[in-house]
Amino acid sequence: MANRRAIVKRRKAVRNIKKITRTMQLIATARFQAAMNRATASRPYVDKLAEMVADLARVTGEISHPLMETHGGEGRSALVAITSNRGLCGGYNVNVVRAALEHLAAQDGAGVATAVHVVGKKGISAFRFRGRAMAGRTTDIDDKPRYEQVEPLARALIDGFLAGRYAAVWVAYMRFHSAGRQRPEVIRLLPLAKDVAAGAEAAQAAGPAPQYEILPSPEELLEKLLPASLRMRLYQSFLDAAVSEQIARMTAMKAATEAAEDMIGNLTREYNRARQTQITMELLDIVGGASALA
Numbered sequence: 001m002a003n004r005r006a007i008v009k010r011r012k013a014v015r016n017i018k019k020i021t022r023t024m025q026l027i028a029t030a031r032f033q034a035a036m037n038r039a040t041a042s043r044p045y046v047d048k049l050a051e052m053v054a055d056l057a058r059v060t061g062e063i064s065h066p067l068m069e070t071h072g073g074e075g076r077s078a079l080v081a082i083t084s085n086r087g088l089c090g091g092y093n094v095n096v097v098r099a100a101l102e103h104l105a106a107q108d109g110a111g112v113a114t115a116v117h118v119v120g121k122k123g124i125s126a127f128r129f130r131g132r133a134m135a136g137r138t139t140d141i142d143d144k145p146r147y148e149q150v151e152p153l154a155r156a157l158i159d160g161f162l163a164g165r166y167a168a169v170w171v172a173y174m175r176f177h178s179a180g181r182q183r184p185e186v187i188r189l190l191p192l193a194k195d196v197a198a199g200a201e202a203a204q205a206a207g208p209a210p211q212y213e214i215l216p217s218p219e220e221l222l223e224k225l226l227p228a229s230l231r232m233r234l235y236q237s238f239l240d241a242a243v244s245e246q247i248a249r250m251t252a253m254k255a256a257t258e259a260a261e262d263m264i265g266n267l268t269r270e271y272n273r274a275r276q277t278q279i280t281m282e283l284l285d286i287v288g289g290a291s292a293l294a
Contacts, residue, residue, distance in 0.1 A: 004274045011267040018260035024088065025253035028246050031143060032179075035243035038144075039176055039236070046236045049229040056218050056225070065219075067226045068192045072164030077107060078115045078135070078157060079186075080234070082173040082241040083123030085139060090255075092174060092248035093122040096241075099184035100172035104132070115166070117153070119238075143245060145238040147231075154231040161190045173237045174244035182244040187237075189230060 081100040083093045100116075100123075107114045117136035118124050124137050136156075141149050157169050169190040174182050214221065 004271060004278065007267055007271045007274060011264055011271065014260050014263050014267065018257055018264065021253045021256040021260060025250055025257055028250035028253060032243060032246035032250055035143065035239070035246050036176075036179070039239040039243045042232070042236055042239055046229070046232045049225060049232060053222070053225050053229055056214075056221060065192070065222050065226050066162055067158070067190060067230065070167045070191055071162055073161075073167040075111060076113050076115070076166055077168040077170065078117065078160060078166045079103065079107075080117045080119065080153070080157070080169075080171040081123050081127075082171065082238060083118065083120030083126070084241075084245045085121045085142060087122060088252060089245055089249040090252035092245055093120070093126065095184040096172055096174055097123055097126045099186055101130070101132075103170065103172060103186045112167075119153075141238065143242045145235070145242055147235050150235045150238050151231055154234045157189065157234075158227060158230065166190070171234060171237050173241045174248075175237075176240040176243045176247075179247060182247060189233060192226060192230065 079100060081096060083096050087093070104114055104116070115135035116127065116132065117138070118127055118134050119138045119141060121139050124134065124139070127134055138153065157166075160166050161169055168188060170186055170188050172184070172186045175185045176182055
């Protein structure tokens with residue numbers, strides 16, 4: 001016969017867990033809305049920067065910039081893996097780390113050594129557990145990333161690329177497409193040549209090139225626009241990662257709350273059966289005693 005006291009204690013513990021998961025779900029829901037507002041508000045600016053660079057490429061034809069060309073570093077690249085500082089967000093960190101490791105395996109197979117910079121305590125723990133060396137670790141960027149927090153990392157990547165330490169720079173993160181769709185991706189940040197060319201081709205297909213009177217020269221404009229575009233793309237990756245983390249935590253805590261409710265229901269039924277069995281046994285004892293006295 002089940003111990004009714006143990007069942008009561010366990011049911012009480014599950015109810016307390018349900019309160020915690022429900023609270024975390026509500027907090028994640030509130031943070032999700034704020035994170036989504038930040039991510040969607042910055043995206044038009046990032047897209048407009050890319051559009052301006054593409055228009056310059058269409059108007060001026062062949063353009064060159066240090067960020068569009070490699071400067072040595074053959075056989076070496078850099079990867080930024082963006083994970084969270086906290087857990088309880090389902091498979092969010094696992095999926096990002098898996099995408100990063102698959103990219104690293106492909107790079108290793110091609111003979112490219114990759115310097116890994118991991119953002120977030122969970123990613124750092126995962127790479128440490130797998131014995132993967134890390135060139136850099138960042139834990140001071142929370143779920144509300146600010147541009148001034150991301151800019152030093154972008155500057156370090158640009159400096160390493162221009163100095164010839166890396167032939168390419170990549171970032172692994174969870175891209176936010178919509179509230180119902182997030183996907184781990186590894187995108188290339190540097191060099192920018194293919195991205196600028198692709199943007200120019202897309203603009204060319206969209207219609208005739210607009211007539212610009214460019215002042216100052218396109219080279220001077222690109223000197224400002226390309227680094228700004230790169231920094232904003234990295235910053236947008238952090239914003240996408242932040243909103244995807246809140247969605248993952250909201251979903252995970254909702255599932256945990258529902259599982260706790262199911263467990264409470266099962267424990268209640270088990271308690272009722274144990275209580276009914278105990279009452280039946282007591283009635284049998286009473287009937288048996290009465291029969292013995294008759």
